[in-house]
Amino acid sequence: MARLPLTFACGDYDRTRALAEDTVRPDGIDLTYLRLPVEETFFRMMRHQEFEVAELSLSSYVLSLRTDPSPFVALPVFTSRMFRHGSLYCHADAGITEPEDLRGKRIGTPEFQLTACVWMRGILADRHDVPVDSVSYFTGGQETPGRVEKAGVDLPDSLSVARIPEDRTLAAMLAEGEIDALCTPRVPSPFVAGDPRVRRVFPDVVVAEKEYYAATGIFPIMHVVVIRRDVYDRHPWVAQSLYKALLTARDLAYENLYDTSALRFMLPWLTPQLEEARALLGRDYWSYGVAGNREPLTTFLRYHHEQGLSERLWQPEELFAPESLEAAVI
Structure with missing residues (x-):
């Protein structure tokens, strides 16, 4: 057969x-x-x-x-x-010294529906007092302009989600301070290059992720x-x-x-x-x-x-x- x-x-x-x-x-x-x-x-x-x-x-x-x-x-x-605590980056001069400081900030994300970002938004809301509707989100290409949501999303009016300009990238906007933070599965190029303007929100990612697992049992x-x-x-x-x-x-x-x-x-x-x-x-x-x-x-x-x-x-x-x-x- x-x-x-x-x-x-x-x-x-x-x-x-x-x-x-x-x-x-x-x-x-x-x-x-x-x-x-x-x-x-x-x-x-x-x-x-x-x-x-x-x-x-x-x-x-x-x-x-x-x-x-x-x-x-x-x-x-x-x-x-x-674990995705290492997927949160911020501009060095954005006034973000701890995760709670993300409230009221401008956060980039390649797509709103990305699994890694769903996790991190939930974790920030559950454990760091950053409600999902307390920040403004900006979507678009991280390293190359023009990325769109691969699956259409119909989000509630309580959320502020906007597209970045078609000729801009989230990585460049983060480095230049046009957004305050970036949630992304892939390490942004300014961080890879050692740009001092970009750092992680959780400075010791391993400690943060072990603490998260100890508290929740979630991988x-x-x-x-x-x-x-x-x-x-x-x-x-x-x-x-x-x-x-x-x-x-x-x-x-x-x-x-x-x-x-x-x-x-x-x-x-x-x-x-x-x-x-x-x-x-x-x-x-x-x-x-x-x-x-x-x-x-x-x-x-x-x-x-x-x-x-x-x-x-x-x-x-x-x-x-x-x-x-x-x-x-x-």
Whole structure:
């Protein structure tokens, strides 16, 4: 019997590499793995639904649920997780010495609906007394002019969100003090270049993120894996098949990361850092599924709704293919 050919667009990750290298094969599927930058994958998937399977921003996926039927079905596979306190930058002369000082400021963001920015706006509101409607937001290209929201958003009138001029970039505006702060998944070029006019809002990111985890138990989820609706409707079995394969690939990455015979990545203290992460977050710190991720999923969905991006408050189980939430018991 012929295997079902599917194309999977995803980043170049250790946790999915076994699928890219064909050392793990999903049952019944002939998978073509496309290594693409996340921005390209998300744009092409949200605008044109080009791939049968793809990594997708959690925020963009939740936005897609507003259509009936929704264009995608997700798996509880989290290809990207990241603490995002390090994603907040400010102008050195903006009068921002602590996160609370962001109230009343002008904050840039490449897109309002970016998952990283949904997380940070929620964290600032929950933990630093910076309500979402207490600042002015400016959207546009970070390094290149002209970026637009990949998924249309209809935000409440209580929020002040404006486009920057078409010939300007957020990175330049931050360096020149035209905006006070920038929330972005990618490090802005002035910071990379060591421009003294730009610094992080949280000076010691690691301390801030460890304190956040100790207080909340949340390791933020950024991306999920989605199956295009037409593929899922014709072949519902692919959800379980892909989920099993992605779990196996992740487990191999766990195992390989702790191989001390030679460093897999160019980090001198990789092994002790891994051991510290396990001690702080648990051995299955990059967990898949809903059961071990209810708190981060519930929190994100609340933020998404509170920020006017979802018309209703979704529950975690509603996001995912039912087949991926159950497993046979032997």
